[in-house]
Amino acid sequence: MRAHPFRLNLALLLGLLLAIGLSLVAGKVWLPWDAWSASDPRWLIIVELRLPRTMLALLVGAALGLAGAAMQGYLRNPLADPGLFGISSGAALGAVLSLFFGYAASAFLLPLFALTGAAVSMTLLALLAGRSGSLILFALAGMMLSSVTGSMTALAISLAPTPFAASEIVTWLMGALTDRSWQDVRIALPIIGLGVVSLALTARSLDALTLGEQAARSMGVDPRRLQLLIVLGVGLCVGAAVISAGIIGFVGLMVPHIVRPLAGGRPSALLLPSALGGALLLLLADSLVRAAPTVSELRLGIAMSMLGGPFFLALLIHMRRSLA
Amino acid sequence: MTGLRTRGLSVRLGGATVLDDVSLDFGHGRVTAVLGPNGAGKSSLLSCLAGLRRPDEGQVMLDGVPLTVLAPRARARSIGLLPQSGEVHWDVDVATLVALGRFPHRGRWGETEEDRAAVTRAMAATDVTRFAHRPVTRLSGGERSRVLLARVLAGEPEWLLADEPLASLDPAHQLDVLDRLRGVAAAGAGVIVVLHDLNQAARVADEVLLLRAGRVVAMGPPDDVLTEALLAETYGVAVDIGRTADGCRFVIPVRRIG
Numbered sequence: 001m002r003a004h005p006f007r008l009n010l011a012l013l014l015g016l017l018l019a020i021g022l023s024l025v026a027g028k029v030w031l032p033w034d035a036w037s038a039s040d041p042r043w044l045i046i047v048e049l050r051l052p053r054t055m056l057a058l059l060v061g062a063a064l065g066l067a068g069a070a071m072q073g074y075l076r077n078p079l080a081d082p083g084l085f086g087i088s089s090g091a092a093l094g095a096v097l098s099l100f101f102g103y104a105a106s107a108f109l110l111p112l113f114a115l116t117g118a119a120v121s122m123t124l125l126a127l128l129a130g131r132s133g134s135l136i137l138f139a140l141a142g143m144m145l146s147s148v149t150g151s152m153t154a155l156a157i158s159l160a161p162t163p164f165a166a167s168e169i170v171t172w173l174m175g176a177l178t179d180r181s182w183q184d185v186r187i188a189l190p191i192i193g194l195g196v197v198s199l200a201l202t203a204r205s206l207d208a209l210t211l212g213e214q215a216a217r218s219m220g221v222d223p224r225r226l227q228l229l230i231v232l233g234v235g236l237c238v239g240a241a242v243i244s245a246g247i248i249g250f251v252g253l254m255v256p257h258i259v260r261p262l263a264g265g266r267p268s269a270l271l272l273p274s275a276l277g278g279a280l281l282l283l284l285a286d287s288l289v290r291a292a293p294t295v296s297e298l299r300l301g302i303a304m305s306m307l308g309g310p311f312f313l314a315l316l317i318h319m320r321r322s323l324a
Numbered sequence: 325m326t327g328l329r330t331r332g333l334s335v336r337l338g339g340a341t342v343l344d345d346v347s348l349d350f351g352h353g354r355v356t357a358v359l360g361p362n363g364a365g366k367s368s369l370l371s372c373l374a375g376l377r378r379p380d381e382g383q384v385m386l387d388g389v390p391l392t393v394l395a396p397r398a399r400a401r402s403i404g405l406l407p408q409s410g411e412v413h414w415d416v417d418v419a420t421l422v423a424l425g426r427f428p429h430r431g432r433w434g435e436t437e438e439d440r441a442a443v444t445r446a447m448a449a450t451d452v453t454r455f456a457h458r459p460v461t462r463l464s465g466g467e468r469s470r471v472l473l474a475r476v477l478a479g480e481p482e483w484l485l486a487d488e489p490l491a492s493l494d495p496a497h498q499l500d501v502l503d504r505l506r507g508v509a510a511a512g513a514g515v516i517v518v519l520h521d522l523n524q525a526a527r528v529a530d531e532v533l534l535l536r537a538g539r540v541v542a543m544g545p546p547d548d549v550l551t552e553a554l555l556a557e558t559y560g561v562a563v564d565i566g567r568t569a570d571g572c573r574f575v576i577p578v579r580r581i582g
Contacts, residue, residue, distance in 0.1 A: 076413040076414075204427065204430070207424055207427070208424060208427050209413070210412060210413050210414050210416065210421070210424065211407075211411060211413075211421075211424060211472075211475065212407065212409055212411030212413070214376065214405070214407040214409065215405065215407050215409075215475075217376050217396075218374050218375075218376060218400060218405035218407070219400045219424070219425070219427040219479070220395075220396040220397035220398075220399065220401075220427060220428045221396070221427070222396055260414075264417070265415045265416040265420075265459075266414065266416050266420055267414065
């Protein structure tokens with residue numbers, strides 16, 4: 001299949017515009033076109049609830065898709081996903097600790113804790129395995145981090161000072177975009193913006209890494225600068241995603257996979273379509289969980305895992321076949 | 325002061341001395357074959373020359389400037405490395421892969437006319453233009469090695485370093501790659517190539533460098549260096565030496581000595 005990155009991006013952009021429209025209209029209350037005027041009381045639902053939620057889904061999806069594409073390029077491994085390597089769970093542990101200590105009342109402490117958690121996870125991951133360049137070591141270190149931060153999160157739940165704190169933590173962990181406001185957008189936007197800039201700067205070095213680390217270095221890639229940018233970019237993107245929506249897995253794994261055959265394999269050509277595709281996927285999923293006829297809203301994080309689990313399995317089976 | 329030279333180069337790896345006080349001068353327009361038994365320090369020498377490994381002592385100098393003070397991209401514009409591994413991690417097409425070789429030259433705003441011209445020249449020189457749009461995964465071993473060579477040539481380096489480029493190639497493709505290396509030297513670049521096969525070295529090289537246990541045994545034209553005495557000292561083998569019909573030296577190891 002010939003790659004057409006421009007057409008792919010254009011198609012994704014158009015899809016995204018449609019999905020934004022859908023996301024503003026869809027929900028427990030459907031908002032037909034006649035609600036779209038400032039004099040209609042339903043206008044408030046659009047501006048104060050649907051619009052920030054849509055913005056947040058877009059930002060979080062793009063951040064996760066981009067972080068996944070960058071990590072896959074950096075590790076030269078199509079199975080890499082920020083969620084599988086303990087970065088999301090590191091950010092979640094930070095957020096959970098702030099809920100545990102009751103700091104979440106302040107708008108900036110939960111984000112700060114979550115970002116610190118993500119940064120610590122990424123740094124540990126880089127220190128444990130980054131320098132060797134060994135994928136097996138990196139994956140094992142990631143799994144170890146994932147399970148350690150996961151068990152510490154469980155510990156925080158079991159030791160929660162009040163049942164209210166415990167339930168707050170559990171609800172938050174399940175991942176959702178329910179009841180988000182412009183305040184959440186204002187926090188997520190600059191963090192994700194910085195993360196995107198940092199990852200965009202890695203694009204050409206990731207291409208060079210296609211030829212392996214030795215060849216990339218011989219072409220002038222600075223491995224320490226690259227690692228720093230990746231750690232920073234993925235940490236900021238995933239940290240902001242966790243702050244905004246809790247843990248939402250598999251976006252960073254699935255989206256780069258789906259767009260890779262269409263974008264043509266080069267890691268840099270994958271970054272933009274992965275961001276657009278991630279935003280599209282999350283917007284659609286979030287519109288779906290809102291509109292689904294369930295008593296209480298289906299959690300977005302759970303919906304994505306239900307979608308992503310089988311996808312990952314199918315991917316493994318496919319890879320096993322091509323390796324056999 | 326032009327040329328690539330090493331002065332007092334020493335590299336230690338985990339207590340063992342891999343290179344020991346190596347001082348060499350390489351010239352433009354020549355092919356230098358680096359030979360020696362396993363563990364002689366050939367790959368470490370190449371890493372140092374490519375600026376990938378910082379020597380524990382001594383220096384590598386490019387036109388009189390120590391490599392360690394050059395910015396990585398400036399160094400990469402002069403020195404191209406063809407690693408042994410031949411890794412290609414993503415399924416890109418041939419033209420895209422070759423264009424990666426322009427990395428050290430490319431500015432922030434994408435490909436220039438010069439970049440495209442260099443890629444076209446490199447693909448023509450290695451005879452891979454025919455399958456420019458084929459995915460790398462659908463190439464034979466010989467085609468793939470030519471494409472990887474084209475990637476390095478696209479950077480138009482003054483110095484081409486190749487680490488065992490003949491490994492896993494059949495004889496026809498080996499001759500093919502050797503011819504291209506000669507062509508690169510004929511065009512004015514300095515070629516330094518690590519080889520295992522003494523006969524291929526005799527065919528391709530203007531100069532042969534013999535390494536043993538991190539030290540230089542000899543460096544000079546094949547006829548002066550590929551001798552019974554020096555090969556016995558380097559490899560610990562007795563050899564029979566003859567000449568092909570076109571006057572090129574060949575060497576056959578016959579037994580171990582010592």
